[in-house]
Every structure is written in structure tokens, then in C-alpha cells.
Amino acid sequence: MTKEREIKMRLLESGATLFAEKGFKGVSIRAICEHAEASQSMIHHYFKNKQGLLDAIIDSYSQKVFLVPMKVMEPALISKDDFVARVRLIFISTFEACLSNRNVVVLVWRERMTPEALLAYLEVFKNFLLAAREKGFVRASIEPSMITGFIFDRIMNQVQLAPWLKENFGTDLENDEAYRSQWCESNTNIFLNGLINV
């Protein structure tokens, strides 16, 4: 990584960390630059101002979090097995991306932001479920517009609460990969098949 690119990355990371912790209003450009060990002119150089830095943080996060699930949902559905496999992939890829960008997840929630990529993802997911319903893979009584948040809510909360869950229940999402797989599998399972033993 060039030194220039390194400074930019550090500013993005420090911004995400501090905004997540204290909120956008609660953080000064000066504090971000101190945290990133960069001069204040660098913020102006790369991002113009504090708002520009925030926008860049959200853009970078959006690309990392939503790119894979969007790609997964793109091709037409072939079969029920294909649909099931893709739902699993959407779940686990979104979860891993959110966990790796935990600060930004906390920040987006804290500031009640509406990244365009999130709106696009929810829309594509709704259409993906509608198509699956039309092909008979999804039950007719499912109303996709009511449940597009189901996976994302669950993931957002689990990622945000990771330290709290560790403290209160001893489960270590961030470091225990086996637990993470099991958690994703259990939650995909209930989303796909429900509780009831038919």
C-alpha cells in the first residue's frame, strides 16, 4: 500500500471507530486526525470535510457489505435447491461482511442512516423472494415486503451486540468461527423452514 493510500485508510478507520463510539456530532476533525496520526490537512485533501469523510465511510462499507449478496440474487432462479443455497449464501456473506465492519454497522444504526445500497439491497431481496414465490419455491402466504428485514435485522443486532453477548452469554462471535457457522446455520434454517414440525 502506498503511504498516501495508507493515510486515507487510517482516516476512514479512525472516523468509523470514533463516529460509532461518540456519534457524528460528538467527534471533531482534530480528534479523528489525532487518532489516525494524520495532519488535519489530509481530511480536507481526501474528503473535503467531516461530512465527506462520513459519506466515504458509508460508501466503502456499502460496497463491502452489499456487493456479494446483490450478486448472489442476480441470476434467475433455477430450482428450490438453488434458492435454498442462495439464501444460505446471502445470510453468511452478509453476516461476515457486517462483522468485519462492525464499527460502521454501529454507526449506521446509531445515526439512523439510510445508505442507498441498503435500500437497493432490500428492494432486490424483495424481488428475489417474489420471483421465488412465483415459481412455487416460497409459500404463497409469504408477503415478501413484510419480511425483507428479517435476515438483516438479525445480523445487524447480533453484530452490534457481539461484545454484550460475549459478556452475558459467553458466546464469542468474533473469534469462535465454529460458533459463528453454527449460529448462521441455525438462523438460516429457521428462516427457510420455520419452527413447526410438519
Added chain:
Amino acid sequence: MTKEREIKMRLLESGATLFAEKGFKGVSIRAICEHAEASQSMIHHYFKNKQGLLDAIIDSYSQKVFLVPMKVMEPALISKDDFVARVRLIFISTFEACLSNRNVVVLVWRERMTPEALLAYLEVFKNFLLAAREKGFVRASIEPSMITGFIFDRIMNQVQLAPWLKENFGTDLENDEAYRSQWCESNTNIFLNGLINV
């Protein structure tokens, strides 16, 4: 309501509103008393100090939110229909109680609090699902400890995001009772039966 009780209620409400908005640390006793139109001595009289007020807010919320679902889960399960009916009731009663106490939901999340009643609820819910699994009402592959947060996550988020959802999607959870019923029904449906058309 006696005047005394009225002042106490106003302090609880103002505390919840301001703590939710600015966080526990960001609010002074003075600001709460001004908001509640009460003298500062009343805080000391009823709650001893700011921490005592916070504890009382959480206690009052815990009683309102968890009492009904806990009662619903108490009696032994009779049949699959009984189980399904109770899951519906848990969902809708928890949702309505959280919506009526939106400020406290926001506060509990914001401060990453762990009300004892929430831990007790999650434990009882896990045992309720284990009992249902043992009786064959719930599929054998369901791991209750991994999914106890499913309903609560979904409700917490929807309640917290109510204003955001209204702004971005035009859905009015707080005032549109028909939409609220439909939303609860759709989400209970997916939790019980899953997506897949079997």
C-alpha cells in the same frame, strides 16, 4: 391519580424520553426536572439519584413488556395448535408493549443494558422451545439457544426504527393498526413456517 403519583410518573416519562434521546450521561437531573415540571427535590424523594431513576424506568418497562409473554409461556404445552397460538400471542403482546414503551426500548439498546427481566425472558423462551421440541411440535434440527433472540430482535428493531421506516417506506406502525397486525402476522408466519413451500 394522586398529585404525588402524577409527579412520579412524569419524572419516569421525562427520564425515559431524555435518556433515550441523549444517553444517560448526557442528561442532568436538572434537565429531567425541567422537562417534567417538577422540583429537583422530587428526584431525591422518589429515586434517590439519577441512577435510581434509571433503575425505576427499567423496572417499570420490564414489568410492562415481559409480564404477558412470560405468563403465556408458563403452562405446559397441550398440542401443536396450542403452541402455535401461544407463539402468536408472545409475538403480538411483546410487540405492542415495546411500541407503547418505545423510549425505553431505544434507551435499553443505546446503553446496552441487560435488564434481568430480559435475561429471564430469553431463558424461559428457550425452555418453552425445548419443551415444544421434546413433544415433537418443533423440528428436531432447531437449536433453541441459537434463536431465542429472533422474535425479540425483529420487534426491537421495528419499534426503534418506526420513525425511520415511516420516512423511508411510508409504513406507519404507530398509527396504522391494520398494518401492524399484518406485520405481526407475516413475521409470526415466517418464524413458525419458514419460507419454503414444502
